[in-house]
Amino acid sequence: MGQTLFDKIWDAHVVSSKEGFPDILYIDTHFIHEVTSPQAFDGLRKRGLPVFRPKQTVATADHNVPTWDQHLPIKEELSRYQVDMLTKNCAEFGIELYGLGHPFQGIVHVIGPELGVTRPGCTYVCGDSHTSTHGAFGAIAFGIGTSQVEQVLATQCLLQSRPKRMKIEVNGQLQKGVGAKDIILYIISKISAAGGTGYAVEYAGDTIRSLSMEGRMTICNMSIEMGARCGLIAPDETTINYVRGREFAPKGEEWDKAVDYWKTLYSDEDAEFDSVLSFNAEDIEPMITYGTNPGMGIGVTQNVPATADVEKAEQPSYTKALNYMGLHDAQPILGKPVDYVFIGSCTNSRIEDLRQVAEFVKGKHKADNVTVWVVPGSKQVQEQAIREGLDKIFDAAGFPLREPGCSACLGMNEDKIPAGKYCVSTSNRNFEGRQGPNSRTFLASPLTAAASAITGVVTDIREFLKEEELV
Amino acid sequence: MSTKIFKHIQSTVVPVNIENIDTDQIIPARFLKATTRDGFGNNLFRDWRFDEDDNPKRDFILNNPLYSGKILLAAKNFGCGSSREHAAWAIADYGFDAVVSSFFADIFKGNALNNGLLPVQVSDEFLAKLFAAVEADPNTQVEIDLVDQFIKISATGEMEEFEVNPYKKACMTNGYDDIDYILSNTALVEEFEQGR
Numbered sequence: 054m055g056q057t058l059f060d061k062i063w064d065a066h067v068v069s070s071k072e073g074f075p076d077i078l079y080i081d082t083h084f085i086h087e088v089t090s091p092q093a094f095d096g097l098r099k100r101g102l103p104v105f106r107p108k109q110t111v112a113t114a115d116h117n118v119p120t121w122d123q124h125l126p127i128k129e130e131l132s133r134y135q136v137d138m139l140t141k142n143c144a145e146f147g148i149e150l151y152g153l154g155h156p157f158q159g160i161v162h163v164i165g166p167e168l169g170v171t172r173p174g175c176t177y178v179c180g181d182s183h184t185s186t187h188g189a190f191g192a193i194a195f196g197i198g199t200s201q202v203e204q205v206l207a208t209q210c211l212l213q214s215r216p217k218r219m220k221i222e223v224n225g226q227l228q229k230g231v232g233a234k235d236i237i238l239y240i241i242s243k244i245s246a247a248g249g250t251g252y253a254v255e256y257a258g259d260t261i262r263s264l265s266m267e268g269r270m271t272i273c274n275m276s277i278e279m280g281a282r283c284g285l286i287a288p289d290e291t292t293i294n295y296v297r298g299r300e301f302a303p304k305g306e307e308w309d310k311a312v313d314y315w316k317t318l319y320s321d322e323d324a325e326f327d328s329v330l331s332f333n334a335e336d337i338e339p340m341i342t343y344g345t346n347p348g349m350g351i352g353v354t355q356n357v358p359a360t361a362d363v364e365k366a367e368q369p370s371y372t373k374a375l376n377y378m379g380l381h382d383a384q385p386i387l388g389k390p391v392d393y394v395f396i397g398s399c400t401n402s403r404i405e406d407l408r409q410v411a412e413f414v415k416g417k418h419k420a421d422n423v424t425v426w427v428v429p430g431s432k433q434v435q436e437q438a439i440r441e442g443l444d445k446i447f448d449a450a451g452f453p454l455r456e457p458g459c460s461a462c463l464g465m466n467e468d469k470i471p472a473g474k475y476c477v478s479t480s481n482r483n484f485e486g487r488q489g490p491n492s493r494t495f496l497a498s499p500l501t502a503a504a505s506a507i508t509g510v511v512t513d514i515r516e517f518l519k520e521e522e523l524v
Numbered sequence: 525m526s527t528k529i530f531k532h533i534q535s536t537v538v539p540v541n542i543e544n545i546d547t548d549q550i551i552p553a554r555f556l557k558a559t560t561r562d563g564f565g566n567n568l569f570r571d572w573r574f575d576e577d578d579n580p581k582r583d584f585i586l587n588n589p590l591y592s593g594k595i596l597l598a599a600k601n602f603g604c605g606s607s608r609e610h611a612a613w614a615i616a617d618y619g620f621d622a623v624v625s626s627f628f629a630d631i632f633k634g635n636a637l638n639n640g641l642l643p644v645q646v647s648d649e650f651l652a653k654l655f656a657a658v659e660a661d662p663n664t665q666v667e668i669d670l671v672d673q674f675i676k677i678s679a680t681g682e683m684e685e686f687e688v689n690p691y692k693k694a695c696m697t698n699g700y701d702d703i704d705y706i707l708s709n710t711a712l713v714e715e716f717e718q719g720r
Binding site: 370 | 541542543546548549552554556557558560561599600601604605606608609610612627629631634635639648689690691703705706709710712713716717
């Protein structure tokens with residue numbers, strides 16, 4: 054019987070497989086950041102252990118960093134302390150740090166791929182659930198907790214039971230204005246925020262194949278939002294072309310050898326999956342969430358579901374979510390006034406996202422009632438945007454280009470959405486208080502976010518694109 | 525290094541009948557700035573427990589003096605979202621030894637097991653029974669036995685068996701952790717590296 058892509062990579066990394074025990078899985082690269090690592094380093098000190106393979110560990114500061122005036126000391130004392138601890142720990146244990154001020158600094162899931170650290174056929178972990186992003190290259194990438202961060206620092210291995218395998222196919226032509234973010238929000242809305250729990254999910258089908266690496270990263274990034282252990286996409290020419298020539302990509306003969314191997318990384322025709330789901334690209338509208346988990350999403354022209362249509366047992370939680378969002382049964386979401394628009398996060402802060410937004414907003418201006426933040430995923434993305442003159446387009450539109458970091462995705466740094474305010478956000482989570490205490494999040498694509506910033510209300514990007522075609 | 529040992533508990537229960545409780549609710553990101561594992565219990569369910577002025581919200585169950593105990597009972601898909609282990613630390617630090625739900629998010633389940641906090645997955649039917657019993661009588665005693673893998677409502681004797689990974693069970697009942705296990709296999713790890 055054939056093997057799935059996931060199993061091929063897993064099997065190539067098993068150090069030990071013993072009945073009754075989880076497998077010991079070898080980890081090629083361990084990404085760390087300031088929030089989930091300090092207790093792990095403390096653990097090593099208590100055990101008197103070094104970092105086993107410091108050269109296979111890459112560190113950056115992203116969650117706590119300000120995205121304005123980054124050259125100044127971090128104002129918030131605890132944030133500054135946590136970032137300083139990372140610097141100290143990396144120095145003590147011999148780990149390369151791309152900290153504030155370094156040309157490679159940025160969101161951990163943006164810098165790995167852009168530096169060529171993320172490659173097909175490898176295993177990655179990070180103390181961050183959106184590590185699933187790296188699977189876009191045909192890799193196994195898990196988000197882990199701090200005890201496991203300590204485990205990987207100490208051993209370069211992760212103790213893990215093999216998850217079940219799911220294939221999600223998307224085939225067909227996307228509508229204009231519909232992109233990778235809409236695909237993944239659509240899938241999660243169909244299978245729920247728990248629909249992928251226990252699975253490694255491989256995305257396949259001609260629609261997925263047609264996506265750029267940035268789009269594939271957006272899809273894999275949100276695998277965790279349906280509960281999946283990880284997400285991955287088989288590497289192809291798009292993948293190889295993206296990795297070629299990057300800072301840490303293999304070179305010369307090593308490159309040729311790597312590419313030969315990468316070409317063996319796909320699910321065999323007769324590989325068996327524990328679950329297979331299939332969706333049509335034509336059915337996908339620009340998506341938006343209305344509730345307090347990423348599964349609560351609808352096409353932007355649809356109405357919020359009525360409570361009576363929700364399963365009885367789930368109605369109290371549903372009502373709680375609508376109350377939090379200040380929405381009511383069967384309400385249209387289109388035309389709802391918004392206060393903030395956030396374009397950024399490990400889901401949508403790559404150069405392609407910024408180019409797409411810039412192309413759309415060129416010659417337009419944001420509505421007066423909206424504050425817009427555009428936050429590049431890394432220093433390299435920021436500099437590329439400036440080289441291409443995107444910053445000027447953004448400035449003219451009232452969309453200031455900020456400095457790299459996790460920003461308003463998680464309400465941990467200075468960038469928070471105020472209580473009660475609505476934010477159309479390109480990030481990945483609409484949980485209560487995620488973007489700041491009592492903030493209200495509508496998750497959407499960069500284009501939907503940009504269009505809503507221009508009009509000041511939740512907007513169907515397709516209406517804009519139609520008009521532009523007429524002109 | 526040893527972790528907390530868990531074999532058997534009997535306790536009253538704190539019921540939080542909400543689905544899809546994500547780790548941002550269990551511990552909001554703004555409280556993740558500590559660099560030690562201690563003290564997270566003070567901010568467990570922070571924004572459900574306290575208002576903007578840090579006054580306890582009377583309608584939230586953790587502020588209801590009728591309910592206390594070592595067992596947290598929650599509706600399905602508990603612990604979804606962020607991988608922050610701080611969520612497990614906050615629950616354990618508050619004083620809970622076990623969380624009972626009909627469905628757990630994977631990363632949370634692993635984090636809990638790594639911290640001596642037992643996630644007990646029961647059927648939807650048994651979960652409904654537990655909520656009904658505890659809501660009818662806040663003094664309801666529930667037993668959780670990890671050795672024989674069952675959960676029981678003490679007064680009625682209604683019980684259900686639960687699954688647990690045999691390796692993690694051995695860790696929890698003996699106080700071992702994963703690093704001890706992998707370190708005992710270091711030779712295999714080095715052999716693997718040389719064979720690549």
